[in-house]
C-alpha cells in the first residue's frame with residue numbers, strides 16, 4: 674500500500690507570521706476574549722494580583738469541558754484572602770511552565786485535588802495531614818478565596834490553590850510521576866444522558882492522570898450519583914494503568930480520613946448513597 678507522505682509544516686510566507694508569532698497572536702486573542710467575559714468577581718483584581726479569567730484560554734480549546742463557567746460573587750472575606758494570599762499561594766493554570774512541586778511544597782509528597790468547591794474538606798484534610806502537600810484546583814473564584822482564607826486562619830502551609838482547568842494543569846504543568854495521589858470528590862455529575870460526555874472520569878482522563886501519578890499512588894474518587902459510581906467502577910476496572918485497592922473489585926468503604934464535603938451533604942439530604950473508589954497506579958511496564 675502506498676505510504677501517505679508525512680504532513681509537512683507549511684513554510685511561512687514572506688510577511689506572514691511564523692508559527693511562534695501565530696501562537697502568540699492566538700494567545701493574545703484568547704486573552705482578549707477572556708478579558709471581555711471577565712466575571713465581575715475577578716475585575717476587583719488588577720492584572721497579575723489575583724486569579725486570571727481562563728488563564729490558559731481553556732474555553733477556546735476544541736474540547737468538551739467538565740465544568741460550566743459560573744457567575745459568582747466573591748464575599749469581602751474571600752476577596753481579602755485572594756488579595757493577600759494569591760501572589761504566594763495561588764497558581765494560574767496558564768499551560769506555560771512545569772511546576773516545581775518540590776520547591777512549592779518544601780519536598781512534601783503532593784496530592785492533587787480536582788474540584789475542591791468551597792474547600793472546607795480540603796482544609797480539613799490539610800490540617801489532619803501536615804506531612805502531605807495539597808495542590809487544590811478549581812475554576813470557582815469564591816471557592817479559591819474561601820480555601821485561601823481557611824488556610825490562613827488555620828495556619829495551613831501545605832495548601833496551594835490552582836485556578837483553571839485541571840486537564841491543562843495535568844497535561845502541561847505537572848511532570849510525569851510527580852503526584853503521590855489524586856482526589857476527585859463529588860465531581861459534577863452531569864446527570865442528563867446527553868451531558869455524560871462532560872463527566873470527568875473517563876478513559877482518556879484516566880490515561881492522562883496515570884502519567885502524572887507515581888507508581889503506587891492512589892486515585893480516590895467519591896460520588897453520590899449511582900450511575901456515575903457504576904461508570905467510575907467500570908472505566909477504572911478496565912483501565913490497564915490502575916488496579917482496585919479492594920480485593921473484591923468493588924467500592925471502598927468510606928475511609929475515615931475523607932471529611933464530609935459540601936456536595937456530599939447535599940446528596941445525603943436527597944437520600945443519595947455515597948460510593949468511594951480507590952484505585953492504585955500500577956508500576957510502569959518494563
Ligand SMILES: C[S@@+](CC[C@H](N)C(=O)[O-])C[C@H]1O[C@@H](n2cnc3c(N)ncnc32)[C@H](O)[C@@H]1O
Nearest residue numbers: 739740788789790811838839858859934935936
Ligand atoms: C460538584 S462540585 C464538588 C465540590 C467539592 N468537591 C464538594 O464535594 O463539595 C465539582 C467542582 O469541580 C470543579 N471542576 C469541574 N471540572 C473541573 C476541571 N476540569 N478543572 C477544575 N475544576 C473543575 C467545579 O468547578 C466544581 O467546583
